[in-house]
Amino acid sequence: MRTRKVLAGLAACVAVAAGGVAVGALPWTQDMVRGRAVEPQTLMQVPPPNTLAINHPRVIDRTEADGRLTNPLAASPEVLRQGRTLFDIDCAVCHGADGRNPGPVGKSFRMVPDLSEPAIQAYSDGLIYSIIREGGFEMPGYADALSPAERWALVHFVRTFRQPS
Ligand code: HEC
Numbered sequence: 238m239r240t241r242k243v244l245a246g247l248a249a250c251v252a253v254a255a256g257g258v259a260v261g262a263l264p265w266t267q268d269m270v271r272g273r274a275v276e277p278q279t280l281m282q283v284p285p286p287n288t289l290a291i292n293h294p295r296v297i298d299r300t301e302a303d304g305r306l307t308n309p310l311a312a313s314p315e316v317l318r319q320g321r322t323l324f325d326i327d328c329a330v331c332h333g334a335d336g337r338n339p340g341p342v343g344k345s346f347r348m349v350p351d352l353s354e355p356a357i358q359a360y361s362d363g364l365i366y367s368i369i370r371e372g373g374f375e376m377p378g379y380a381d382a383l384s385p386a387e388r389w390a391l392v393h394f395v396r397t398f399r400q401p402s
Contacts, residue, residue, distance in 0.1 A: 299368070316389075317393055323391050327391075358399045
Protein backbone atom coordinates (compact mmCIF):
# COMPACT_ATOMS: atom_id res chain seq x y z
CA MET A 238 0.00 0.00 0.00
CA ARG A 239 2.74 2.36 1.03
CA THR A 240 4.93 1.47 -1.96
CA ARG A 241 2.01 2.14 -4.24
CA LYS A 242 1.52 5.62 -2.81
CA VAL A 243 5.22 6.42 -3.18
CA LEU A 244 5.18 5.18 -6.77
CA ALA A 245 2.11 7.26 -7.55
CA GLY A 246 3.82 10.30 -6.02
CA LEU A 247 6.94 9.72 -8.08
CA ALA A 248 4.92 9.29 -11.24
CA ALA A 249 3.12 12.56 -10.55
CA CYS A 250 6.46 14.38 -10.10
CA VAL A 251 7.82 12.95 -13.33
CA ALA A 252 4.63 13.96 -15.14
CA VAL A 253 4.79 17.53 -13.83
CA ALA A 254 8.50 17.83 -14.70
CA ALA A 255 7.96 16.42 -18.18
CA GLY A 256 4.99 18.71 -18.68
CA GLY A 257 7.10 21.66 -17.64
CA VAL A 258 9.82 20.79 -20.12
CA ALA A 259 7.28 20.23 -22.89
CA VAL A 260 5.45 23.51 -22.18
CA GLY A 261 8.76 25.39 -21.87
CA ALA A 262 9.74 24.08 -25.26
CA LEU A 263 6.68 25.39 -27.05
CA PRO A 264 7.70 28.54 -28.93
CA TRP A 265 4.80 30.75 -27.86
CA THR A 266 5.44 30.09 -24.19
CA GLN A 267 8.79 31.85 -24.62
CA ASP A 268 7.58 34.90 -26.55
CA MET A 269 7.47 37.20 -23.57
CA VAL A 270 10.80 36.00 -22.17
CA ARG A 271 12.68 36.35 -25.43
CA GLY A 272 10.95 39.57 -26.50
CA ARG A 273 13.03 42.72 -26.83
CA ALA A 274 12.36 44.04 -23.37
CA VAL A 275 12.82 47.78 -23.01
CA GLU A 276 13.92 48.55 -19.51
CA PRO A 277 12.79 51.85 -18.00
CA GLN A 278 15.16 54.74 -18.79
CA THR A 279 17.05 52.76 -21.42
CA LEU A 280 15.48 53.66 -24.74
CA MET A 281 13.41 56.59 -25.85
CA GLN A 282 10.26 55.35 -27.56
CA VAL A 283 9.74 57.52 -30.60
CA PRO A 284 6.74 56.96 -32.84
CA PRO A 285 7.62 55.26 -36.14
CA PRO A 286 8.26 57.84 -38.87
CA ASN A 287 5.27 59.20 -40.79
CA THR A 288 2.74 57.91 -38.32
CA LEU A 289 0.07 59.99 -36.64
CA ALA A 290 -1.64 59.57 -33.33
CA ILE A 291 -5.18 58.50 -34.13
CA ASN A 292 -7.44 61.51 -34.80
CA HIS A 293 -4.69 64.00 -34.00
CA PRO A 294 -2.56 66.04 -36.35
CA ARG A 295 1.09 65.84 -35.39
CA VAL A 296 2.04 68.71 -33.14
CA ILE A 297 5.12 70.41 -34.46
CA ASP A 298 7.42 72.36 -32.22
CA ARG A 299 8.26 76.03 -32.35
CA THR A 300 11.32 75.69 -34.56
CA GLU A 301 9.46 73.56 -37.07
CA ALA A 302 6.39 75.81 -36.95
CA ASP A 303 8.52 78.84 -37.76
CA GLY A 304 8.21 79.21 -41.49
CA ARG A 305 6.34 75.95 -42.04
CA LEU A 306 2.92 76.83 -40.66
CA THR A 307 0.96 79.39 -42.57
CA ASN A 308 -2.18 81.16 -41.42
CA PRO A 309 -5.12 79.33 -43.00
CA LEU A 310 -7.51 82.22 -42.24
CA ALA A 311 -7.91 85.39 -44.25
CA ALA A 312 -7.62 88.59 -42.23
CA SER A 313 -11.31 89.38 -42.74
CA PRO A 314 -13.08 91.93 -40.53
CA GLU A 315 -14.81 89.08 -38.61
CA VAL A 316 -11.52 87.28 -37.99
CA LEU A 317 -9.92 90.52 -36.76
CA ARG A 318 -12.94 91.22 -34.55
CA GLN A 319 -12.66 87.72 -33.08
CA GLY A 320 -8.92 88.32 -32.58
CA ARG A 321 -9.62 91.57 -30.75
CA THR A 322 -12.15 89.87 -28.45
CA LEU A 323 -9.78 86.99 -27.70
CA PHE A 324 -6.87 89.35 -27.13
CA ASP A 325 -8.94 91.36 -24.64
CA ILE A 326 -9.89 88.15 -22.80
CA ASP A 327 -6.62 86.24 -22.86
CA CYS A 328 -3.72 88.58 -23.51
CA ALA A 329 -4.53 92.15 -22.48
CA VAL A 330 -4.11 91.44 -18.76
CA CYS A 331 -0.41 91.11 -19.45
CA HIS A 332 0.28 92.80 -22.78
CA GLY A 333 -2.19 95.68 -22.35
CA ALA A 334 -5.15 96.35 -24.66
CA ASP A 335 -2.77 98.12 -27.06
CA GLY A 336 -0.18 95.31 -26.91
CA ARG A 337 2.43 97.85 -25.88
CA ASN A 338 1.92 98.81 -22.26
CA PRO A 339 1.79 96.02 -19.68
CA GLY A 340 -1.69 95.41 -18.28
CA PRO A 341 -2.50 94.88 -14.57
CA VAL A 342 -1.02 91.35 -14.44
CA GLY A 343 1.85 92.15 -16.80
CA LYS A 344 3.11 94.80 -14.38
CA SER A 345 4.22 92.08 -11.97
CA PHE A 346 6.39 90.43 -14.60
CA ARG A 347 10.02 91.34 -15.06
CA MET A 348 9.50 92.01 -18.75
CA VAL A 349 6.45 91.86 -20.98
CA PRO A 350 7.50 92.68 -24.51
CA ASP A 351 5.89 95.36 -26.60
CA LEU A 352 4.11 93.38 -29.31
CA SER A 353 4.46 96.22 -31.80
CA GLU A 354 8.25 95.93 -31.72
CA PRO A 355 9.71 95.35 -35.18
CA ALA A 356 11.67 92.35 -33.83
CA ILE A 357 8.43 90.63 -32.79
CA GLN A 358 6.50 91.75 -35.85
CA ALA A 359 9.27 90.17 -37.93
CA TYR A 360 8.39 86.74 -36.47
CA SER A 361 6.68 84.43 -38.94
CA ASP A 362 2.98 83.67 -38.45
CA GLY A 363 3.90 80.09 -37.57
CA LEU A 364 6.23 81.24 -34.81
CA ILE A 365 3.64 83.57 -33.24
CA TYR A 366 1.08 80.77 -33.50
CA SER A 367 3.31 78.35 -31.64
CA ILE A 368 4.23 80.98 -29.01
CA ILE A 369 0.49 81.32 -28.33
CA ARG A 370 0.08 77.54 -28.25
CA GLU A 371 3.10 76.74 -26.06
CA GLY A 372 3.71 79.96 -24.14
CA GLY A 373 7.17 81.16 -23.27
CA PHE A 374 9.36 81.32 -20.18
CA GLU A 375 6.75 83.07 -18.11
CA MET A 376 3.92 83.46 -20.56
CA PRO A 377 1.32 80.69 -20.24
CA GLY A 378 0.50 78.42 -23.18
CA TYR A 379 -2.96 78.34 -24.73
CA ALA A 380 -2.93 74.81 -26.17
CA ASP A 381 -5.94 73.81 -24.10
CA ALA A 382 -7.76 77.14 -23.92
CA LEU A 383 -7.82 78.26 -27.56
CA SER A 384 -8.70 76.29 -30.68
CA PRO A 385 -6.30 76.42 -33.66
CA ALA A 386 -8.69 78.81 -35.48
CA GLU A 387 -8.79 81.11 -32.45
CA ARG A 388 -4.97 81.12 -32.27
CA TRP A 389 -4.74 81.99 -35.96
CA ALA A 390 -7.26 84.82 -35.47
CA LEU A 391 -4.97 86.12 -32.70
CA VAL A 392 -1.96 85.93 -35.03
CA HIS A 393 -3.81 88.21 -37.48
CA PHE A 394 -4.76 90.50 -34.63
CA VAL A 395 -1.19 90.73 -33.28
CA ARG A 396 -0.23 92.01 -36.75
CA THR A 397 -2.49 95.03 -36.24
CA PHE A 398 0.05 96.29 -33.65
CA ARG A 399 2.70 96.61 -36.36
CA GLN A 400 4.17 100.11 -36.32
CA PRO A 401 3.88 101.99 -39.59
CA SER A 402 7.31 102.08 -41.15
C1 HEC B 1 0.46 86.05 -17.73
C2 HEC B 1 0.99 87.06 -18.60
C3 HEC B 1 0.87 86.86 -20.10
C4 HEC B 1 -0.26 86.56 -20.83
C5 HEC B 1 -1.66 86.32 -20.32
C6 HEC B 1 0.16 86.55 -22.23
N1 HEC B 1 1.50 86.81 -22.33
FE1 HEC B 1 2.57 86.95 -24.04
N2 HEC B 1 4.25 87.22 -22.97
C7 HEC B 1 4.33 87.33 -21.59
C8 HEC B 1 5.72 87.45 -21.17
C9 HEC B 1 6.22 87.59 -19.75
C10 HEC B 1 6.48 87.39 -22.36
C11 HEC B 1 8.02 87.45 -22.49
C12 HEC B 1 8.53 86.06 -22.78
C13 HEC B 1 8.29 85.10 -21.65
O1 HEC B 1 8.79 85.29 -20.55
O2 HEC B 1 7.51 84.16 -21.85
C14 HEC B 1 5.52 87.26 -23.46
C15 HEC B 1 5.88 87.20 -24.79
C16 HEC B 1 4.99 87.19 -25.86
C17 HEC B 1 5.37 87.24 -27.26
C18 HEC B 1 6.80 87.37 -27.78
C19 HEC B 1 7.55 86.07 -27.51
C20 HEC B 1 9.01 86.10 -27.87
O3 HEC B 1 9.60 85.01 -27.78
O4 HEC B 1 9.57 87.15 -28.22
C21 HEC B 1 4.23 87.20 -28.00
C22 HEC B 1 4.11 87.24 -29.53
C23 HEC B 1 3.13 87.13 -27.06
N3 HEC B 1 3.63 87.13 -25.77
C24 HEC B 1 1.79 87.07 -27.40
C25 HEC B 1 0.77 86.83 -26.50
C26 HEC B 1 -0.61 86.58 -26.88
C27 HEC B 1 -1.15 86.62 -28.29
C28 HEC B 1 -1.29 86.32 -25.72
C29 HEC B 1 -2.73 85.94 -25.56
C30 HEC B 1 -3.14 84.70 -26.17
C31 HEC B 1 -0.35 86.44 -24.61
N4 HEC B 1 0.88 86.73 -25.12
C32 HEC B 1 -0.69 86.29 -23.29
C33 HEC B 1 3.26 87.32 -20.71
C34 HEC B 1 1.97 87.01 -21.05
